[in-house]
Amino acid sequence: MVSRVIPVDPFDLVIFGGTGDLARRKILPGLYNRYLAGQMPDEARIIGAARAELDEDGYRQMVAQSIEEFVPAQKRDAAVIDSFLQRVHYLRIDARGTDGWEDLARMIRKDVVQAFYFSVAPSLFGDLAERLHAHGISGPESRIVVEKPFGHDLKSARALNATLAAHFDESQIYRIDHYLGKETVQNLMAVRFANILFEPLWNARHVDHVQITVAETVGVGGRGQYYDQSGAMRDMVQNHLMQLLCLIAMEPPYRFDPDAVRDEKLKVIRALQPVRPDDIVRGQYRAGKGPDGTPQPSYLDDVGNPDSRTESFIAMRVEIANWRWKGTPFYLRTGKKLRARASEIAVVFKEVPHSIFGDDEGWRENVLSIRLQPNEGMTLSVMIKEPGPGGMRLTEVPLDMTFAEALGADGQDIPDAYERLIMDVIRGNQTLFMRGDEVEAAWAWTDPIIAGWEARGDRPRPYDPGSSGPEDALMLLHRDGRRWREIRE
Structure with a gap:
């Protein structure tokens, strides 16, 4: 089965932080892939905006290098790249000053979709939002894309939301979480709600427990x-x-509509039970050796703070207090420098x-694994x-x-999460935001x-690089008569 490509309307997309790492690795290569696919x-025009001293040719050269580095060779077509680059522009803009804003106001078209990607530090969100309005650049149909982190705690999240709300309506704000753009995540909703097979079993009567694992092999790096x-x-936990x-865990929404889906997700969050201290295990990776035998620094070395009590690993047991899930534990686990890179x-x-076959026939539970x-x-x-x-x-x-044939052999034709989400912004579809x-x-x-753990002065448990995390995390399930699934690629 060949996936259908439905073109979006003409647009102007301004990427604030257009020379940054996220723009180079994900946003610009993703836009090229959508252009190559005919979507x-x-x-359409893409306008990079940053403080770097570049002219338009210099920026286009940077974009070309980004495509060369982050787009697979079989998708790099010289003629298509050249055509794509003709739609790329650059403006030098000072987010907290006056430079470049009048030029942007003259450049932005009023008769196409206007989208502004805030690929910058959250401290600049308010400045960008204020100047977009002050210079008459954005309008009631404009959209802004906001990258995480969405605050550091509840107080800062509320302040950030209030800052954005002062200039944009909630319907114009797209808080992006790239995990929701993954093809398999969306297939999860299709499997649940487009088939009668699973939904009757999707409850505490039939589900023993749920494990969610996001494991990385890298450390904190830079x-x-x-x-x-x-x-x-x-x-990781608070968002992804x-x-x-x-x-x-959510209930079926009345239809696949942005607010209907998000209403049901919100009910799940509000139904989460407080987590007891003995239902949490935190860890930090030790120094060790890499796969090639070279010495690897510890977490404390990587962050340059020998007294740090910040966790690079966390595992927790969570319960949801509602009729569907009462008594069914959800086990969450994520960490750096683990055995393999895997999200499941x-x-x-x-x-x-x-x-009827007796107890010695190697019986196993049925497991639905979503990778x-x-x-x-x-x-x-x-x-x-x-x-x-x-x-x-x-x-x-x-x-x-896995729907491999439908989605493309070896996943080569599966769009990256950022590709899908950016196109959803242009369409005005907030379902996955x-x-x-x-x-x-x-x-x-x-x-x-x-x-709670800060008040208790808890220290993270050390664990070896290349392991599954601290031993205490294994006991979190063992005491319930369960065990973690193996972390593997």
């Missing part, structure tokens, strides 16, 4: 200063893992009430008879639901957890 019209002020809880939890949601169903990276797709483990004579021997096999009250509700649940 971006010839009338983000040490930022990360040491955030940690895994603020950097929370959104995945909501999509798994595993819905573990209960065992059959009575096995977000790498190798996006879904599998459902089921029990079948092992082929051959000699009695009824059971074995576990995966029922493949967070609403302001969602962000605040997530912080309202997260803040007391962080305040």
